[in-house]
Amino acid sequence: MALLAAAVLIVAVGGLSMRLGPRWPRRLFFRGPAGIVIHHTATGARVEGHVVDAERIARWHEQRGFSAEYRGEVYHIGYHYVILPDGTLQRGRPDWMMGAHTYGYNDYLGICLVGNFDSQSNPDGAQQPSRPTPAQMATLKSLLRDLMTKYRLRPEDIHEHGELGATACPGDRFPMDELRRALAGGG
Numbered sequence: 001m002a003l004l005a006a007a008v009l010i011v012a013v014g015g016l017s018m019r020l021g022p023r024w025p026r027r028l029f030f031r032g033p034a035g036i037v038i039h040h041t042a043t044g045a046r047v048e049g050h051v052v053d054a055e056r057i058a059r060w061h062e063q064r065g066f067s068a069e070y071r072g073e074v075y076h077i078g079y080h081y082v083i084l085p086d087g088t089l090q091r092g093r094p095d096w097m098m099g100a101h102t103y104g105y106n107d108y109l110g111i112c113l114v115g116n117f118d119s120q121s122n123p124d125g126a127q128q129p130s131r132p133t134p135a136q137m138a139t140l141k142s143l144l145r146d147l148m149t150k151y152r153l154r155p156e157d158i159h160e161h162g163e164l165g166a167t168a169c170p171g172d173r174f175p176m177d178e179l180r181r182a183l184a185g186g187g
């Protein structure tokens with residue numbers, strides 16, 4: 001009987017881990033964002049004639065199976081926020097909903113800047129913006145300060161996607177060191 005209980009427990013834990021990723025205990029008992037992950041779209045401001053914004057990203061994410069329900073609403077976009085090249089801030093899914101943006105870290109808020117800031121995949125800047133615009137960085141800093149206050153997060157709780165997974169996102173032209181200094185020093 002004890003053996004059976006142990007087997008059931010192993011299968012249950014294994015199943016949760018597979019469904020929710022390596023940090024499944026936190027995901028299971030979600031109590032607000034554990035941190036923030038910064039992404040880029042790895043596209044230009046327009047793709048095939050369409051402006052890349054939260055609505056366009058939601059369509060792409062719907063096709064990738066990221067859709068999920070939260071309090072009676074279905075959200076397709078995996079990010080919580082999108083920042084356009086002109087600095088406009090758009091809402092994705094609600095802060096209190098699990099994200100779909102970083103494997104194993106979807107209890108973090110996901111913020112995505114439109115652009116391709118990676119010198120490998122966008123070497124000559126064919127996709128614009130090829131680095132975050134001053135307007136995007138200003139919106140990002142102010143959003144991060146608000147979220148850090150609201151959820152009691154520290155500058156070290158803010159990560160680039162590439163720090164948490166095998167990806168170049170948000171690209172080597174994203175000024176992470178400068179951002180960290182600004183957040184730590186209030187600059």
Ligand SMILES: [Zn+2]
Pocket residue numbers: 038039040101161167169170
């Ligand atoms: Zn990313």
